Amino acid sequence: MITAIFAPLLAAILTPLIHKLSRNRFHVGWFALFVPLTLFIALSRYIPSVADGMQYSHSFQWIPSYNINAALHLDGLSLLFGLLITGIGTLVILYSIFYLSKRESLAHFYVYLLLFMGAMLGLVFSDHILILYFFWELTSISSFLLIAFWYYRTKSRYGAQKSLLITVTGGIAMLTGFIMLYHMTGTFSIREMTALLPDYINHSLFIPALLLILLGAFTKSVQFPFHIWLPDAMEAPTPVSAYLHSATMVKAGIYLIARFTPIFGHEKLWMWSVSIVGLITLLWGAFCAVRQTDLKALLAYSTISQLGLITCLLGIGSAVYAFDFEPDALIFTQAMFVAFFHLFNHSTFKGTLFMVIGIIDHTFGSRDIRKLGGLISFMPATFTIAVIGSFSMAGLPPFNGFLSKEMFFTAMKHVYEWNMFSSEAISALFPVVAWIASIFTFVYCMIIIFQTFFGKYDPEKYDRPPLKLPFGIVIAPAVLSLFIVGIFFMPNVISTYLLNPIMTSLYEPLADAMDLTPRIHAWQGWTLEVWMTIGIVIFGIFLYKSFHYWKKVYNLFPPKRSFDALYNFILERGEKSARSLTKWYMTGSLRNYFSYIFVFFIIAVGGSLIYTQAFSFTLANDAAIRVYEWVIVAVMLVAGIMILFAKSRITAILLNGVLGYSIAALFVIFRAPDLALTQLVVESVTTALFLLCFRFLPEFKLEEPAKKSVQLTNALISVAVGTVFILVALSVNSTHMFESIVYFFENAYELTGSHNIVNAILGDFRAFDTMLEAIVLFLAGLGVFTLIKLKKGREEKNVEDQ
């Protein structure tokens, strides 16, 4: 499992190298393809044993001193996601090889894509919430990079920023929730929490943690009203949309909800919020999708709606927990089952449709349904695949969407019959809304097929003649469409091998008592569900035909009052106020900046000195002060005061040097050769640096004396800083606040084989600090380099805004 996570990340590092070595002779995608394919096969080998109820865990120590151990866990849920990530990943990369030409910066593309894949696998396999959070944000970042792949387009940058802001806000909320969970239970492991948390249901942090974690899941899984980022994310290249924004990343929220259902499900609030938010999203997404003219935007809204459907089912499935395993409520396990069945089906048909639309876009240079028409004669193969995909989405036989749609209606029927929300009206709302949303779904599925493939082909409308694409581009969607048909005929294979283990791990207490996976049947007689589907078809055709007449409904929701407008408004106001705030304190005067730093120092260090009562010292144990120490200190005093009166910079720097070297001398006297050595070399290098900077500085002149009040404040600050320093230095000797480090001293040789305890601490005991310092140093160096190299004045070509 570690390999599963690290392999894509490692491959991401290698990709640019291989790209460079290949010198564009072959498409670097072939190398990237190899990674998910191998992982997919490797993960498939787990299917039989996981289906038998096996679970695998693995943990290794990462930073033991902070109790961060990377615990990985493989059960049915993570296996399903792992297979989707690697399986769809393989097909998407195969597709992208034909989609992206060698002229694009392929190395970047595949680095981001593999980075995403690794992050996503890490997300579904980790059992440790902080590691899960880390991978969670990594998926947001790689999604940001992929959306902005064509970064010279304004729209791409806007979409990327929007998705990042929304998902990361949710992510931080989730982190807060995680920290609350840790605070309550004292463990970072999800599985341990599952066992512990029912005891904490009355804890005051329980509800806030629940809401915050849901916020994270909802932003990621584009639930209403956070769905607004997904349509803008469609600026990404189509393989990315197919992979991240329909099949995997947006399902991370679903994964999280499912994973935390055994933890939070006991609280009814969980069931309420998840199912109702899901229901609203389902309806709103389907409703908005119908009005879209851009095929990709249409699919984006349809994804929103389908994710709402899955979320709603998860919420209903959690009712089993909410009603504490009442025998009657066990019927809702079926909803949970459908959620995952539909999740799987959705990945197949939505991936197919995205790829089809990518092909259309690529061939004709447009994906606007007002332009497209009559394409059936150009691309019969693509047409067949598109029909399979969209009929499945509409819920028609003989495709897998039909099965999950029917079962979805069954679940809705249960909600009504059982009166789950203990209010007739709300419970009745569920099947009704589901049915209406399904009609809209049917309508937009028909739009995809009929507006693009039928009608008249009009070459005048296109900017360029259609391109001839390599045949290979059809392979990936064709494979997916085979799945769509195959699952319809053999649904129970999926349910036994993939879905059953999920059910047993989600409903562990029930696993032995009952059969959690219902048999899936395509035909069960003239049931209510079948009549609902027939109703959908009839009403759907009617609405599709009469679309021209009722289109005006959409004018009720003008763009001015949408959530997008709200987002833009907040962003604009935020930027404005941030700018004015920054202008207020960034005065450009070094003296001001210094006073900020020093005042902060006084407050932070001096404050904590008083607050923690760390200040205590005794002179009793100190050695007597010797003559040469007096001499050195006297020299330093003189030099320090002289700096104030220096007439030229050279003098000032040399005097500063005197201070530095005297400190080194003091170190030598106090037998700290390491410090002395470091101080000496640092002093020499800084002096050289100062000398270098000289020629860029303006003529040296004494500044005009500031106002008396300013001078007084500055004097006060300087005296205060000095006092704080002295107090800190005096209290350092008292060890009552911290444990003594004598342990390092006594055991340095046995543990590290080093006689030099300073370096043993730097390189071994506290190597983590040293490592981060080295990295910070490196980043600082790069920062200086870029600041100086890339400063203003370069001729900027205006490629930024297209």
Add this chain to the structure above:
Amino acid sequence: MKINDVILQTVTKIIVFIILTFGVYIFFAGHHNPGGGFVGGLAISAAVVLLYLAFDIETVHKGIPFDFKKVAAFGAFIVVATGIGALFFGVPFLSQTFFTVDLPLIGEIGISTVTIFEAGVALAVVGVVITIILSISKDV
């Protein structure tokens, strides 16, 4: 006035080797005596800076054709890589190990992975210091 820096250049030619040797010495001495990666790196970069001061950038660049940004990156990479390397041996991140060998003539010598770690630190320091100084001095 033409600046005459013959003396500086001549002295530099000799001194640089002393500083470099000293830098390498304190780098290796660090395990048991004062020294270590940070100071060693600083001393080495001081030598290079001295070269830059005495001669001009182009001349030195002909002699030491490194891109110091890459040196710094390589150093940072080594530092992280030694940390990750520990994971492959089933011990916590950043664990260090050591063993001693008896060499004829020289005597007992300790060999430790800390040395690799410290080498990374030293390279990072050299790269960063010189990158900063070069980019400031080139900026006219």
